[in-house]
Amino acid sequence: MSSTQIKVYRDLMGANAEWAGKTQSLLKEKSITMLNIIGSPGCGKTTLLENMAKPLRGKGIRMAVLEGDVETTHDAERLDALQVPVSQLLTGGSCHLEAKLVHHALIDLPVDELDIIFVENVGNLVCPAEFDIGEAAKIAVLSITEGEDKPVKYPLLFTEAKAVILTKVDLLPHLSFDIQSCLDYIHKVNPHVPIFQLSSIGGSGMEEWLNWVMGWRGDEKKDSSSS
């Protein structure tokens, strides 16, 4: 018996990256922007999407949602009620979405009739941040009922995010949440990231956030047309 060492150096995110790449090419071809919305269970991701549907429609932007959950189609039903094309992804226990599953759900959407797709990831601040799904940007959602220091407790997501949304700010008068310290924590892990303080129900801050989304989409189009 003799023991031999075999050097391999094989990328372990390779399969996921391959599917993410396929998704990216499809989105580029169809000129669709895809944003990956990540936050804890109950932070207001679905409510945010519900309240974006109408104003985006008003701006002539056609949106769809890929809804990721461990179980149930409740969230998809909420969005379907607003005539938003939605595809439900059930992970059946897995705590995050992976690129292959997203790609298959994506091709079920009417991609010729869309401008923007929001992927509502599984409610979780840890694992979804690890997996690229072919998105243009990850967006971190944090509600002010969760605690100021979540950005430093779950830093990967807040480091990777291209924008951070603080939701439920209408509850501020009822909470001891220190918003400035939360903003400082976010900027500590991601110094220049834009932060939107909004209330999906009350509507405050929504316009600024939508403008950012439109601007981001515009920049992306410019990038792809120049290349």
Added chain:
Amino acid sequence: MHEFSLCQEIVTAVLSEMEKVGSPCRLIKTTVTAGKLRQIVPEYLTFAYETLTKDTIAEGSTLEVEVVPIVIKCLQCGWSGEVEGNYFFQCVECKSNKVEIMSGKELYLKNLEVEKDE
């Protein structure tokens, strides 16, 4: 528990590499390199590895996880060095947060130790 999905990738990669070896051999140890920024808990990964290699030619082998430290380089003053496992990327020397991450994001299958019958 993203360790489980990740481990599926590891086992798939290991089995396909073992096929390439061809001649009859037994896998002793798999070594995976993971940057500290990958948020991997080695114990979860080794547990998943044990489960996922059952009834394969890799059954009974062990998984070693080599953790790579986070090294940053300051774009302001040029300082480079290891920083702790938090995300406050700031230059140790000049306190600038304009830094580049040099290592800590790695994630690859590095080595297989096999025993060949002679």
